Structure formats: structure tokens, C-alpha cells
Amino acid sequence: MTTPSYATLTHNGLWKNNPALVQLLGLCPLLAVSASVVNSLGLAAATLFVLVSSNLCVSLVRNVVSETIRLPVFVMIIAAAVTAIELLMQAYTYELYQILGIFLPLITTNCIILGRADAFAAKNPLLPSLYDGFIMGVGFGAVLVVLGAIRELLGTGGLFANMQLLFGESARNWHFVISEDYPALLLAILPPGAFIVTGFLIAAKNAADNAAKRRAEAARAPVVAGAKRVRVTGKIS
Amino acid sequence: MSFLRITSPHGHGPLTTAQVMQTVLLATLPGVVVLTWFFGPGTLINILFGGAVALACEYASLWLRDREPAPYLSDYSVLVTSTLLCIALPPYAPWWLVTTGILASVILGKHVFGGLGYNPFNPAMVGYVVLLISFPLQMSTWQAPRGLGEVPGLGDSVTALLTPGAYDGVTMATPLDLLRQNKGLLLDDLYAQAPQMVQWAGIGWEWVNIEFQAGGVWVIYGGVFTWHAPVGMLVMLGLCAAAGFDSGSSESGGSPLFHWLSGATMFGAFFIITDPVSGATSNRGRLLFGALVGLLLYLIRVHGNYPDALAFAVLILNFAAPFIDQYTQPVTYGHRPQREDEE
Numbered sequence: 148m149t150t151p152s153y154a155t156l157t158h159n160g161l162w163k164n165n166p167a168l169v170q171l172l173g174l175c176p177l178l179a180v181s182a183s184v185v186n187s188l189g190l191a192a193a194t195l196f197v198l199v200s201s202n203l204c205v206s207l208v209r210n211v212v213s214e215t216i217r218l219p220v221f222v223m224i225i226a227a228a229v230t231a232i233e234l235l236m237q238a239y240t241y242e243l244y245q246i247l248g249i250f251l252p253l254i255t256t257n258c259i260i261l262g263r264a265d266a267f268a269a270k271n272p273l274l275p276s277l278y279d280g281f282i283m284g285v286g287f288g289a290v291l292v293v294l295g296a297i298r299e300l301l302g303t304g305g306l307f308a309n310m311q312l313l314f315g316e317s318a319r320n321w322h323f324v325i326s327e328d329y330p331a332l333l334l335a336i337l338p339p340g341a342f343i344v345t346g347f348l349i350a351a352k353n354a355a356d357n358a359a360k361r362r363a364e365a366a367r368a369p370v371v372a373g374a375k376r377v378r379v380t381g382k383i384s
Numbered sequence: 385m386s387f388l389r390i391t392s393p394h395g396h397g398p399l400t401t402a403q404v405m406q407t408v409l410l411a412t413l414p415g416v417v418v419l420t421w422f423f424g425p426g427t428l429i430n431i432l433f434g435g436a437v438a439l440a441c442e443y444a445s446l447w448l449r450d451r452e453p454a455p456y457l458s459d460y461s462v463l464v465t466s467t468l469l470c471i472a473l474p475p476y477a478p479w480w481l482v483t484t485g486i487l488a489s490v491i492l493g494k495h496v497f498g499g500l501g502y503n504p505f506n507p508a509m510v511g512y513v514v515l516l517i518s519f520p521l522q523m524s525t526w527q528a529p530r531g532l533g534e535v536p537g538l539g540d541s542v543t544a545l546l547t548p549g550a551y552d553g554v555t556m557a558t559p560l561d562l563l564r565q566n567k568g569l570l571l572d573d574l575y576a577q578a579p580q581m582v583q584w585a586g587i588g589w590e591w592v593n594i595e596f597q598a599g600g601v602w603v604i605y606g607g608v609f610t611w612h613a614p615v616g617m618l619v620m621l622g623l624c625a626a627a628g629f630d631s632g633s634s635e636s637g638g639s640p641l642f643h644w645l646s647g648a649t650m651f652g653a654f655f656i657i658t659d660p661v662s663g664a665t666s667n668r669g670r671l672l673f674g675a676l677v678g679l680l681l682y683l684i685r686v687h688g689n690y691p692d693a694l695a696f697a698v699l700i701l702n703f704a705a706p707f708i709d710q711y712t713q714p715v716t717y718g719h720r721p722q723r724e725d726e727e
Contacts, residue, residue, distance in 0.1 A: 332518045
């Protein structure tokens with residue numbers, strides 16, 4: 148298997164093979180903690196860290212681990228990375244660590260991470276594996292943050308509340324409210340809201356793909372009257 | 385086009401979708417008139433405004449889905465959805481409440497699943513539950529009935545709809561609220577204390593329910609839907625109420641008559657659970673479907689956290705409808721019922 152180019156990797160991670168919108172992997176944390184931007188960002192950063200570090204380690208050991216025991220080894224590596232990020236967040240962003248709760252350790256079971264480790268990092272050299280982990284993490288994180296922003300906006304009428312949990316005291320006043328008497332659509336920040344908004348995001352992505360396909364078809368050289376058929380006699384009327 | 389789903393043998397129904405929907409719309413009229421008499425023109429304004437929003441929303445959804453809009457817009461189905469939702473909404477609701485409900489009904493309840501005839505849930509109830517969960521305060525304020533408070537005029541209704549902040553109405557707990565909040569009282573004391581509790585089920589409500597029942601019976605007589613689901617629901621609700629009721633304390637949850645004539649009972653029995661798409665399809669299935677709605681309605685009303693429970697009961701049973709169909713398939717003409725040992 149040849150290593151894909153960086154451009155292909157980027158396109159795959161961000162759009163064509165997006166972990167959240169196309170592969171639908173890691174839905175449990177995606178749906179559970181995306182009620183606000185700050186929660187989403189926190190989980191996205193943690194997942195990104197774990198993806199990059201697990202891809203790094205897996206790629207390094209890929210030639211010395213035998214085929215039969217690779218999965219347990221990969222899971223151990225991922226669990227170690229998760230433990231590291233969990234301790235880091237406990238040390239530096241304690242309140243966010245408490246909000247994310249069980250979903251931080253659960254990153255271990257997030258299928259994207261084992262999926263990328265087994266499907267990519269175990270077969271490719273160090274640098275492409277690092278980049279693949281990074282761009283997949285960014286693709287997942289981007290959807291997570293967009294989902295968090297939509298839900299926070301619909302459900303509370305504001306954006307970027309409690310950003311000080313992640314960026315320190317100076318970020319406290321990033322919070323802005325669109326209208327004071329906005330009637331909050333509670334449903335959006337309740338669990339059903341996550342499913343509904345994710346569904347619409349997937350639909351929007353598919354609609355954009357279909358529109359692009361249609362544009363590409365329309366842009367192909369049109370058949371003009373008088374053009375010759377391939378290996379056929381006669382003319383198109 | 386006829387979208388009614390009926391199990392085989394297929395006879396050709398004489399009614400088109402548009403005729404069915406028109407009949408249902410007409411049948412809500414007596415109930416709406418009585419609602420307007422007791423609570424003012426709020427419901428009427430909701431229905432008109434909601435209908436306009438629903439038509440616009442239906443048109444936009446059809447355009448997004450690349451469908452021809454004319455046949456779908458002219459079959460009245462979206463108007464039935466919006467009218468049923470708006471009857472269930474509290475009168476004098478602000479415009480954003482009505483609009484959110486209609487959007488949820490038409491888009492989440494209907495077009496996401498493929499439009500008319502493909503919706504697994506009753507669209508009006510989907511809209512209602514979205515609103516009830518999102519805006520519990522606005523969804524539980526009811527206008528005081530005629531005789532206990534000033535009934536707003538037409539101008540007030542428009543103000544309430546368009547500039548919610550500027551409107552100041554008289555609201556009052558509904559009889560179902562009262563029963564749930566005063567579980568320590570004897571029923572006689574409750575009737576003596578609360579001015580809205582008179583006769584059977586409170587001022588206004590009993591007549592609203594009786595009129596919706598009359599409209600529903602007229603639709604059954606017209607052959608649009610069968611009697612099975614409503615009868616199943618009302619009988620089950622009555623049985624449950626009779627079993628729980630000890631004729632004295634409000635802890636025991638009110639008499640069968642009180643439950644039949646309270647809240648959304650008759651409206652639900654004749655206009656919501658008779659939806660041919662999201663309900664059960666065979667007659668036996670409908671009887672069972674209705675009975676289970678009645679059971680859930682009673683349980684949530686008396687033991688749950690919400691005063692009325694029609695929307696939740698209907699949505700839960702919509703989930704169960706395919707399952708009910710599985711076990712209530714009618715035997716085809718000329719066949720024997722299949723026995724266990726023949727399988």
C-alpha cells in the first residue's frame with residue numbers, strides 16, 4: 148500500500164471521510180458533551196492529542212509488533228495517551244475536567260482512534276501517520292465545535308459561555324448574548340437536540356456533495372449537434 | 385391521490401386525500417367554536433397564523449426536496465397538521481411559539497421521514513412535544529375561562545401573538561392542574577374552593593370535549609376513520625379511572641367522567657390517534673392501540689409529572705404501532721388462523 152499524499156489525507160480527514168459526519172465514529176462523546184462550545188473544544192482538544200500521540204507510537208512500533216497481538220498493544224498505547232491527557236486536564240483545567248467527566252476516559256473506546264491506528268498508522272511511516280492523526284482529529288473537532296456552537300446558540304441565545312474554563316480569566320468576557328429576552332429552545336441543549344442537529348449537519352454535508360456532483364456533471368464538455376459519435380457512423384441530430 | 389394505508393384486500397376508497405383532510409378540518413369546527421366562546425379568539429388566531437406559517441414551511445420543504453408543490457399544498461394535509469397543533473397550543477401564545485411548533489411538526493415530524501404518508505409519528509404531536517419540552521412555562525399558561533376572567537377581544541389576541549411582552553392576560557390553573565397540585569384535598573373541598581371546578585370537569589372544558597366528540601362522531605359517520613381507536617382509548621381510560629377512583633380524595637385521580645371530559649381527551653381520541661399513517665392499521669390493532677393510549681394517558685396524568693399526557697402517550701404508542709400490527713394481522717379471507725404447531 149502506498150502512502151497517500153498529504154493533500155489526499157487532508158481532504159479525507161476534513162471532508163470526504165470525516166470521522167463524525169461520514170464514518171459516524173465516536174458518536175457517544177460527540178452527542179453527549181456538545182451542549183456548548185467550551186465543552187466541545189475541550190473534548191476536541193483531548194481527542195486530537197490522543198489521536199496524534201497514539202498514531203505516533205503505533206507507527207513507531209508497527210514493525211516490531213506481530214499481527215496477532217497488535218490490537219491489545221494498540222489499545223494499551225491509546226489508554227496510556229488517554230491517561231496522560233486526563234491527568235493534564237485535571238491539573239490545568241480542573242473545572243472542565245469535571246464537566247467532561249466520564250467522557251474523558253471514554254476517549255479510549257472512541258472508534259476513530261483505534262480505527263486510525265489499525266487502518267493507517269500500523270501500515271504507514273511516521274510522518275504521514277502523525278499528519279493523519281492530526282487531520283482526523285481536526286475533522287472530528289471541527290464538527291464537534293460547530294455542533295456545540297449551534298446547540299449553544301439555539302439553546303441559550305448566546306455563544307462562548309464559560310470560555311475561562313479553557314483559556315483563563317481573560318476569556319470570561321468572550322461570552323456574548325444575542326438578545327436578552329430570547330426564549331431559549333431548551334430542546335437544543337437536551338440530548339434529543341444533539342441527535343437532531345447532527346442529523347441536519349449530515350444532511351447538509353450530503354446536500355453539498357450532491358450539489359458539487361451535479362455541478363461537475365454540468366461542467367463536462369456538452370454534446371453539441373454535429374459532433375461525431377465514438378466508433379459510430381452518422382451524426383447526432 | 386389517496387394516501388390511506390389499508391391492509392389487504394385493497395378496495396378502492398371513494399375519498400381522496402383532500403376530501404379526507406377537508407372533512408377532518410370541518411369536524412374540528414364545533415370544538416374550536418366552543419374554545420373561542422370560553423377562552424376568547426386566541427385559538428382562532430393561532431390556527432390562522434399557524435396555517436399560514438405551515439403552508440410557507442410546506443412549500444419550502446417541498447422545494448428543498450425537489451417535489452412538485454401544487455398537489456401537496458392543495459391536499460390540505462399540512463393545514464390539518466397545523467390546525468391540530470394550534471388547537472392543542474394554549475391560546476394567546478406568542479408568534480415564536482406557534483412558529484417553532486409548526487416548523488418542528490412539518491420538518492421534523494413529516495418531511496425528514498419522506499413527507500405525507502411516511503411519518504412514523506403524528507406530526508402535530510411531535511411539534512407539541514418539542515414545545516412542551518423546550519418552553520414548559522409558556523406551554524402551561526391557560527387563559528381563564530369566560531365567567532371567571534375577562535375574555536380578551538380580537539385586538540388583544542393579535543397583540544398577544546405579535547408583541548408578547550405587551551400583552552397581559554388572566555391565566556388560571558386548568559382542572560387537571562388543580563387535581564394534580566392538590567393531592568391532599570378531598571374532591572368535595574376542591575370543588576368548593578376552586579371557582580373553575582363546577583359540574584363535571586370544570587367550566588368550559590366539559591363543553592369543549594363534548595363538541596370535539598360530536599365532531600369526531602360525525603367524521604366516523606362519514607367513513608373517514610373507524611370507531612375502533614377512539615372507543616378503545618375511551619373505554620380503557622374509563623376503566624382505569626374507575627379502578628383508581630374512590631369517589632372522595634383527589635389522590636385517587638378523578639372519576640371516569642372527569643377524565644373523559646378533561647383536557648385533550650376527546651380531541652385526542654377522535655382527531656389525534658385516528659391518524660391513519662402513524663397508528664395501527666387493522667381494526668383489532670386500532671382497538672389495542674387506542675386502549676394502550678388510554679392506559680398511558682391515565683398513568684401519566686395521575687402518576688406522572690405532566691398534567692395532561694396525550695402527546696407523550698401518542699408518541700410512545702406510535703413507536704409501538706408496527707409491533708401491534710405484527711400481532712394483529714387480520715386473517716385473509718378463505719384462510720384459517722395460523723396455529724402455533726403449523727409454523
